[in-house]
Amino acid sequence: MEYLAHRGAWSNRVDQNSFAALCDALDKGFGLETDIRDLNGKLVISHDLPTAGLAMPLEQLLEYYSQGCFTSSLALNIKADGLQDSLSRMLKKYNIQNYFVIIKFLIMIIFNY
Numbered sequence: 001m002e003y004l005a006h007r008g009a010w011s012n013r014v015d016q017n018s019f020a021a022l023c024d025a026l027d028k029g030f031g032l033e034t035d036i037r038d039l040n041g042k043l044v045i046s047h048d049l050p051t052a053g054l055a056m057p058l059e060q061l062l063e064y065y066s067q068g069c070f071t072s073s074l075a076l077n078i079k080a081d082g083l084q085d086s087l088s089r090m091l092k093k094y095n096i097q098n099y100f101v102i103i104k105f106l107i108m109i110i111f112n113y
Contacts, residue, residue, distance in 0.1 A: 004075055005030040007047065017045050019056050023064055031073035031098075034061070036087060037080050043087060047079070059090060066094040074099040 008021025009028060015021045017034055022045070025032055035047045036058060044055035065074070076087065076099060084101070091099060 002031050002073055004033045004073060006033045008032065008034070017047055017056070019060060019064075022061055026065060026068065026070050026072060029072065031075065033075040033077060033102075035077045035079050036083060038083055038086075043083060043090060058087075059094075062090060062094040062096060065096065071098055075102060076100070077102040077104065079104065 005021075005025035005028075007016040008018065008023075009025040009030065010016050010018070010021040022032055022034060034045050037044055037046045037050050037055070039046075039050040039052065039055050043058040044050045045058055045061060046055045074096065078084065078087065078101060084103070087101065
């Protein structure tokens, strides 16, 4: 069994999906669930609509994960349509092997929510 830290290891809501919270969870041996969106053509980590200067680039997290030789699972929740190809390329670039992708909007279409 593996435990996933939902938006990282945080105690204050403002720390959710922050680089510190996500890295802390990885360092403690947890897998991660985080939210992926796009901002100005770049993939970023953000649950809500991202704001320039506040959204963390996904690449920053993947670089940390790769350089740290982590093997815990990454649950990547795509929050906007059309990001799958960019995400796939980035995961390959950093040789990330242990991940799964959640595509909420696709589930909503399939099940007509």
